[in-house]
Amino acid sequence: MANLNKLNLLMCGTGEYTTGWTRSGASKSDKKIGVVALTLFDLRRLGKVDKLGMVGVNGSKFPEIRAHLQHNIAQIYKDLDVSFDSFPGDTETDPEAYKVSIDKLNPGDAVVIFTPDNTHYAIARYAIEHGLHVLVTKPATQLLSHHLELIDLSRKHNVVCFVEHHKRYDPAYGDARVRARELGEFNFFNAWMSQPKSQLETFQAWAGKDSDISYYLSSHHIDICCWILQDKAVPTRVVASAASGIATSKPYNCIPGTEDTITLLVDWQSVKSLKHKGTAVYTASWTAPLKSGIHSAQHWYYLGEKGDINIDQAHRGYDVTVDDTGKTWYNPFYMKYSPSESGHFDGQRGYGYISIEKFVDAARNVNAGIAQPSDFDAQGLPTITNTVLTTAILNAGRISLDEKRPVGISKDGGKWILH
Numbered sequence: 001m002a003n004l005n006k007l008n009l010l011m012c013g014t015g016e017y018t019t020g021w022t023r024s025g026a027s028k029s030d031k032k033i034g035v036v037a038l039t040l041f042d043l044r045r046l047g048k049v050d051k052l053g054m055v056g057v058n059g060s061k062f063p064e065i066r067a068h069l070q071h072n073i074a075q076i077y078k079d080l081d082v083s084f085d086s087f088p089g090d091t092e093t094d095p096e097a098y099k100v101s102i103d104k105l106n107p108g109d110a111v112v113i114f115t116p117d118n119t120h121y122a123i124a125r126y127a128i129e130h131g132l133h134v135l136v137t138k139p140a141t142q143l144l145s146h147h148l149e150l151i152d153l154s155r156k157h158n159v160v161c162f163v164e165h166h167k168r169y170d171p172a173y174g175d176a177r178v179r180a181r182e183l184g185e186f187n188f189f190n191a192w193m194s195q196p197k198s199q200l201e202t203f204q205a206w207a208g209k210d211s212d213i214s215y216y217l218s219s220h221h222i223d224i225c226c227w228i229l230q231d232k233a234v235p236t237r238v239v240a241s242a243a244s245g246i247a248t249s250k251p252y253n254c255i256p257g258t259e260d261t262i263t264l265l266v267d268w269q270s271v272k273s274l275k276h277k278g279t280a281v282y283t284a285s286w287t288a289p290l291k292s293g294i295h296s297a298q299h300w301y302y303l304g305e306k307g308d309i310n311i312d313q314a315h316r317g318y319d320v321t322v323d324d325t326g327k328t329w330y331n332p333f334y335m336k337y338s339p340s341e342s343g344h345f346d347g348q349r350g351y352g353y354i355s356i357e358k359f360v361d362a363a364r365n366v367n368a369g370i371a372q373p374s375d376f377d378a379q380g381l382p383t384i385t386n387t388v389l390t391t392a393i394l395n396a397g398r399i400s401l402d403e404k405r406p407v408g409i410s411k412d413g414g415k416w417i418l419h
Helices: 036-045 059-074 097-103 117-129 144-157 171-180 213-228 351-367 373-379 388-403
Strands: 007-012 049-055 085-087 110-113 133-137 161-164 186-196 233-244 259-270 277-288 297-304 308-312 319-322 326-329 407-412 415-418
Touching (some): 007 036, 007 097, 007 351, 036 059, 036 351, 049 097, 059 085, 085 097, 097 117, 110 117, 110 351, 117 144, 133 351, 144 161, 144 373, 144 388, 144 415, 161 351, 171 297, 171 308, 186 213, 186 259, 213 277, 213 297, 213 388, 233 277, 259 388, 351 373, 388 407, 388 415
Parallel strands (some): 049 085, 110 133, 133 161, 186 277
Antiparallel strands (some): 186 297, 233 259, 259 277, 297 308, 407 415
16 A cells, blocks of 8 residues: 655645634634644644644734634644644744745645735745645635646646635535536526625735635635536626625725625526526625624525525524524534544534545645546546636626626637636
8 A cells, every 4th residue: 555644734824714813813703713723733633744834924923823722722622732833933024934934845745825815826836836735725816817827837746736615525515516417407596605794804904905705705606606517517708796885984994995795697608508508696795794693694596407406504403592692503514613522623524624634635645646636637626627717707707897897708729718
């Protein structure tokens, strides 16, 4: 049997999703102790991961982050080591610290990228060119041209490059996808996803400046729709519209032009029948009510030739009511934070965890010579190749908003283009 060596891994990004720590302190969302670092600490306990590093821009955050992880993870779960190497130093600020930390890795090591959307491409490119496997959070890139470049680079350097579309691992979404593909030709898809206005405080440094709510949230359901329609239909045109006025007002004071809610209307063409066309509406907002009992409202409706599917992932029949805070809907299918009977972390079946573990397993298998990165394209996993249409739609939506026009999507010489 091939030797599956442990994977050395660098976490790029120190924020809420990685550590549960934000610029205002511990997160108040459903990710109070993060996802990425916790998952990797547990994978290290289980023998899949070895050395861990974490890189950000401002090193002064690390003492607070370490204390947060020690108090909320190490002291809660049995046998969980929360140590990691950090970059830059605790008294340093360096926007290119990722280069210093990546330079210390060896080919075959891995990088996970959970940083602001506009930084994904530069970090992923630098890592891939150094022979590292890459997991980048959604959206992979903001520009289709950059996404295509990462596809080419990952093939050239023969490394795994996944996009962290964790909803592909949600058992309800996965089952719905199989059933949707049995409903004949595609006709209509409608998706809604929102987060409370408090997120505008968490993301104030980049909201409306470096990215928008469509890239940040609609990327989830656009990817699910593209996954369902893979080899069945292709997008041909995108028209975008947006609401505004809340994010740019007090107390959030985001920069002028920041949209509150963005809707993309997308035309789809069947690849097997010229007469069958479909439409999809993807809407995302970060101005939802503050005390609605859920952090992320998320539901979608699929209409096919032979039937329909309606799925609501925010309300799963599990709610808790507390005197002080009211009713809250919980989703342990994503990340289960309550310890096991033995006191260990017990969230290995959560789809937030599985998404990262799948990447770690893929990288280890390629390093051992028992798989090729291209093998995962055929498995329906969210590889950089399999997620190109998600980026195409998101990029087209941004152009449509900025230039106030429809944007076409088509193939030219085997590669997707916008026009």
